[in-house]
Amino acid sequence: MVDLGAGTGLSTRLWSSHADEVVGVEPSSAMRAEAARRTTAANVSYVAGAGSSTGLPDGWADLVTAAQALQWMDPDSTYAEIARILRPGGVLAAYQYNTVVTGSWEADAAFRRVRELVRRRRTELMLDAERQLWPVTPEAFLGYELVYGVR
Numbered sequence: 072m073v074d075l076g077a078g079t080g081l082s083t084r085l086w087s088s089h090a091d092e093v094v095g096v097e098p099s100s101a102m103r104a105e106a107a108r109r110t111t112a113a114n115v116s117y118v119a120g121a122g123s124s125t126g127l128p129d130g131w132a133d134l135v136t137a138a139q140a141l142q143w144m145d146p147d148s149t150y151a152e153i154a155r156i157l158r159p160g161g162v163l164a165a166y167q168y169n170t171v172v173t174g175s176w177e178a179d180a181a182f183r184r185v186r187e188l189v190r191r192r193r194t195e196l197m198l199d200a201e202r203q204l205w206p207v208t209p210e211a212f213l214g215y216e217l218v219y220g221v222r
Contacts (some may be wrong), residue, residue, distance in 0.1 A: 073132045073156060075122045075149070076140025080106030082116070087112035090134070094127065096120040123148035130158040137165040 074083040077095025079102055086093045087110075095117040097103045103117045110117075120126045122137065122144035139142070153163055173179055193199055197205050 072134040072136065073125065073127065074138040075125070075135060075153075076101060076143060077106055078102050078140070080110050080117065082136060082138030083115060083117070084110055084112065086134075086136070087115050091116070092116075094118055094132075096122070096125045096127075106164075124151055125156055128158045129155055130161075132156050133158055133161050135161065135163045139167055141165045143202075171179050 072086050072090040072093050073087065074093065075152055076097045077083045077097040078099075080095055083093055083095035083106065091114060093112070093115045095103075095115070095118055097106065098119065098121045100119065103119065106117050118126060122141070135157055141149070157163070173182075
């Protein structure tokens with residue numbers, strides 16, 4: 072399986088007990104180094120690449136995931152690459168960690184405040200000024216399923 076936008080490997084490592092081989096694809100060398108440092112499973116590795124250019128062979132993966140990362144990837148080139156590396160019948164699973172539900176209104180409110188502070192600080196520091204976000208919605212997936220056969 073392949074995890075696109077692997078970052079520090081949080082999602083990538085979760086798949087180690089469910090797949091023979093797990094490859095995290097990440098463009099940032101610092102993130103890849105941190106992911107490798109945190110990973111102990113022998114069947115997990117990390118490669119330099121992007122959602123649009125993984126460097127993996129055609130039909131290599133049974134499963135491609137993108138955890139909290141798909142919105143940073145150009146849809147056209149990324150879905151084309153996913154379709155290329157998935158074997159026939161393979162699956163794309165994209166998921167977001169949009170909220171935390173703790174059962175405590177105080178903790179939930181604190182989490183929302185922290186997220187807002189982070190968003191504001193990122194804006195002030197212009198950390199995302201050069202980045203483009205694409206919507207990650209079920210409707211967006213439908214169009215690419217029809218065009219690329221990614222399901």
